[in-house]
Amino acid sequence: xxxxxxxxxxxxxxxxxxxxxxxxASQNIAIYLNWYQHKPGKAPQLLMYAASSMQSGxxxxxxxxxxxxxxxxxxSSLQPEDFATYYCQxxxxxxxxxxxxxKVEIK
Amino acid sequence: EVQLLESxxxxxxxxxxxxxxxxxxxxxxxxxxxxxxxxxxxKGLEWVSSISSSSNYIYYADPVKGRFTISxxxxxxxxxxxxxxxxxxxxxxxxxxxxxxxxxxxxFDYWGQGTLVTVSS
Numbered sequence: 001x002x003x004x005x006x007x008x009x010x011x012x013x014x015x016x017x018x019x020x021x022x023x024x025a026s027q028n029i030a031i032y033l034n035w036y037q038h039k040p041g042k043a044p045q046l047l048m049y050a051a052s053s054m055q056s057g058x059x060x061x062x063x064x065x066x067x068x069x070x071x072x073x074x075x076s077s078l079q080p081e082d083f084a085t086y087y088c089q090x091x092x093x094x095x096x097x098x099x100x101x102x103k104v105e106i107k
Numbered sequence: 108e109v110q111l112l113e114s115x116x117x118x119x120x121x122x123x124x125x126x127x128x129x130x131x132x133x134x135x136x137x138x139x140x141x142x143x144x145x146x147x148x149x150k151g152l153e154w155v156s157s158i159s160s161s162s163n164y165i166y167y168a169d170p171v172k173g174r175f176t177i178s179x180x181x182x183x184x185x186x187x188x189x190x191x192x193x194x195x196x197x198x199x200x201x202x203x204x205x206x207x208x209x210x211x212x213x214x215f216d217y218w219g220q221g222t223l224v225t226v227s228s
Contacts, residue, residue: 001169034214036152043111043202043218044144044152050211087152091213095168096154 129203
């Protein structure tokens with residue numbers, strides 16, 4: 001199975017900050033990498049697919065990059081509604097696996 | 108509007124069984140692969156099982172293989188997860204998720220709100 005490791009596991013940031021979350025795969029997964037946002041009690045939401053393609057309706061402050069084993073999700077200017085947990089997910093091979101999550105909290 | 112509504116969760120004793128359902132609306136259900144993803148208390152997301160649009164391809168995560176069965180009824184726009192031999196490790200919120208169908212990746216573009224399964228004596 002492909003292991004996905006996110007860093008950091010949590011971070012504190014202020015509204016307006018630039019935030020970067022990293023996801024590393026245990027083997028080369030090309031661009032088969034997706035990002036989700038999850039708020040407590042809500043359905044997870046797809047943010048990015050294929051590493052850098054933005055899902056329809058996602059604000060442009062979100063961006064994704066990377067290929068191979070190293071990927072990043074960047075929020076250019078953190079907004080109050082962005083406080084949530086973020087997960088990466090590899091879709092290179094079954095079993096599909098997620099990172100452990102990065103919780104973005106208010107500083 | 109795409110909607111996925113799960114049901115069937117609840118409290119079950121270890122060794123027991125449960126059937127989860129997910130009713131879909133707002134899209135042509137029979138054209139999409141569907142998935143179950145779970146989240147144990149205080150843990151992250153874990154993919155459980157996938158089923159292709161016409162049920163030709165079915166996959167399971169190792170922890171549930173041989174105990175869980177995924178199925179669908181396209182006439183009823185419904186997805187199911189039959190869970191047997193449940194253990195405490197199966198306690199989680201179970202989400203129904205649609206695979207987008209993009210060729211470049213397998214991503215889950217719509218999710219339900221989830222249904223809680225608690226396995227406890």
